[in-house]
Amino acid sequence: MEANGAPEERDDTVLLAMVAQGDTAALEELYRRHSAWLFARLMRRCNDSDVVVDVVQDTFVTVWKDARRYRGAGEVAAWLWGIAFRRMVSRLRSRKDVVLLPEWDTSGLGGRSPAAEDEVLLGVEYGDLAGALRRLSPEFRLVVQAVVLDGLTTKEAGRLLGVREGTVKTRLHRARAQLRGALTDPQEGWR
Structure with missing residues (x-):
């Protein structure tokens, strides 16, 4: 007390x-x-x-x-x-x-079809994306989860993860590059 x-x-x-x-x-x-x-x-x-x-x-x-x-x-x-x-x-x-x-x-309402992000979210535990996410470093994976999957701003993600906003942006940029490489050419994405 x-x-x-x-x-x-x-x-x-x-x-x-x-x-x-x-x-x-x-x-x-x-x-x-x-x-x-x-x-x-x-x-x-x-x-x-x-x-x-x-x-x-x-x-x-x-x-x-x-x-x-x-x-x-x-x-x-x-x-x-x-x-x-x-x-x-x-x-x-x-x-x-x-x-x-x-x-x-x-x-x-509105009869809109699901956004691409939402289709990704539903399938995030399966397939190539799930494997690519698992292969990211923990720092990159946490930033992707916070910003891309959870929809937080980089400022909110920085607060949540205890890092500066600039660090979040850098990690997100690098994570996206790794994911892009892994999804377009699985052998190239992790070199």
């Missing part, structure tokens, strides 16, 4: 380590800190709030079970988003009545 009687503010990494030790209060604190923005970001991608609520809950159940898997690379928030997004994609694979919305069209 701090001098004013308020509980000491703990870093997300500390809380996650506490969750790995079975501390339910630490899990509750992570939920309080992160569930609202996870819900908001997922709602920008899905037209069914019930699915989004389930995905957020599934995310924190996964955190409870798998907190020890966090490797400390990047921010806890980015790790949580990765879990949430994979849960969303998994949930939507079996549901034809739920639509993964483009970031810019949250209404679900």
Whole structure:
């Protein structure tokens, strides 16, 4: 406790380590800190709030079970988003009545076909792109995840990853070049 009687503010990494030790209060604190923005970001991608609520809950159940898997690379928030997004994609694979919305069209109206980005997002765990993403260095992969897959600005990604905005831009540029090379010529992309 701090001098004013308020509980000491703990870093997300500390809380996650506490969750790995079975501390339910630490899990509750992570939920309080992160569930609202996870819900908001997922709602920008899905037209069914019930699915989004389930995905957020599934995310924190996964955190409870798998907190020890966090490797400390990047921010806890980015790790949580990765879990949430994979849960969303998994949930939507079996549901034809739920639509993964483009970031810019949250209404679900207009009859537009999915944006290329959204088709990539749905297939990101499979095929050539998934393999190419896995072969990126962790620093490059985190930047691609934050900016391309999660839709953060370079400034937001820098804050999330704890690096300068210029570093995010440089890493993103290099990652795109590696991905482009790997997808056009798998042998050339990693030289």
